[in-house]
Amino acid sequence: MKKIILTADRPTGKLHIGHYVGSLMQRVKLQNEGNYDEYIIMIADAQALTDNSGNIVKVRDNVLEVMLDYLAVGLDPKKVTFCIQSQIPALSELTMYYMNLVTLPRVLRNPTVKSEIAQKDYDKDEAGVPVGFACYPISQAADITAFKANIIPVGDDQEPMLEQTREIVRSFNRTYNKDVLVECKAVLPENEICYRLVGTDGNAKMSKSLNNCIYLSDDENTIKKKVNSIMSFPRNIEDPGIIEGNVLFTYLNVFANDEHFKKYYPEFKNITELTNAYKQGGIGDGRIKQFLNEVMQDTIRPFRERRHGFERQIPMLIEILNEGTKHANELANQTLKEVKEAMGINYFDDTNFIKEQINKYN
Ligand code: ATP
C-alpha cells in the first residue's frame, strides 16, 4: 500500500512550541526518513474561516506566517507538497457528499469540537455556533481522504477527527459498494507530554486561540518574559518542590537535554537528577526559570534565524504554494472522480447512464 502523509494547520496565528512537539517534530522526522509516496502539508484556511468568517484579514495574513514557520523548523519544499485548502475545490465537493453520511448527533458528540465550542464566547445554548464550525471534522475527512492519506502526524486533540474520518471512509465504501477511500491513522509524538502540550497559563493546551503560547518566532526578550510569567506554586525555597502540574518541569521534560545541563546547570547531569533534587527542596523557581529560559532560547533561536532568511524570499514562498496547490488539485480531482463514479453521479462519462436513460423511454 502507498504511504501518503498529510497534515494541516489553521492559519489563525503563528505556530508555537505546542505545534512543534505535537506535530512538526514528527513531520520533520518523517520527511527525513523519506519513506513515503506523497507528503502533503496544507494550510487550512477554509477551516480557519469556520470560526473566523468575519475576520478574513486574520486568516489571510497568517497564511504566510504558517508557511514561514514550516520552513523555519526544517520542512523542505523539495520533499513536501505545500498547498492552500481553499484553492482546492474538490475538497468542498467531497465535504458536501460526506455530510450525508454523518448524523447530526454524531457531529455534536465530537469531544474536541465540544471543548472548542465551550471555550468560545458563543451563547450558552450554543445558538451562535456556525454550522460550518460544527461540521469541520467532516471537511477534515475530505482533506485526508482526497489525498488517500494514511499517515497523519498530529497532536492527540486530532484523534476524534481521525475517528470521524475512518467512520466516513467505512460508510462511504459500504454505501457505494466500492473500496475507493482509504483509512488513516495518527502518528502521535513519542513523548506523551507532547500529545497536548500545556499552555504557559497551566490551564489548558497551548493554543493560538487561548493566548498562552510561546511562538517559534518569538524574540529573545519575549521568550524570557513568557518564561518568567509562568505561574509557579508559592513556597519557601527550602520546602519540597511539587512536580505534578508544574508547567516549568513539563517544559523542561520536553525540551531540556543533557547538553543544556552541561552548559547551563552543571550541578545536575539530567532532568531526573534535577527533578529529584527539586522534590527534596532547596531549589527556588527563579533558578528553574533561568534554566528553562536558556533551554527555550537555544531551542527557538535556530528557527527564528532560519525564518528571518525566508522572510526575504516571500515571492518564492508564494510560488512554492502555488505549484504545490496545483499538484494537490491533481491528486484531489482524481479522488473526486473516483468518488463520483462510485456514487454513480458521473453522468457525462457514464455510457451505462446514457443507455439506461434511452432504454427507459423507449
Ligand atoms: P486554533 O486555536 O486556531 O485551533 P491551534 O493552536 O489549536 O489553533 P491547530 O492549527 O488547530 O492549532 O493545530 C495544528 C496541529 O498542531 C494539530 O495537529 C494539533 O494536534 C497540533 N497542536 C496544536 N496545539 C498543540 C499542543 N498544545 N500540543 C500538541 N499538539 C498541538
Ligand code: MG
Ligand atoms: Mg486547534
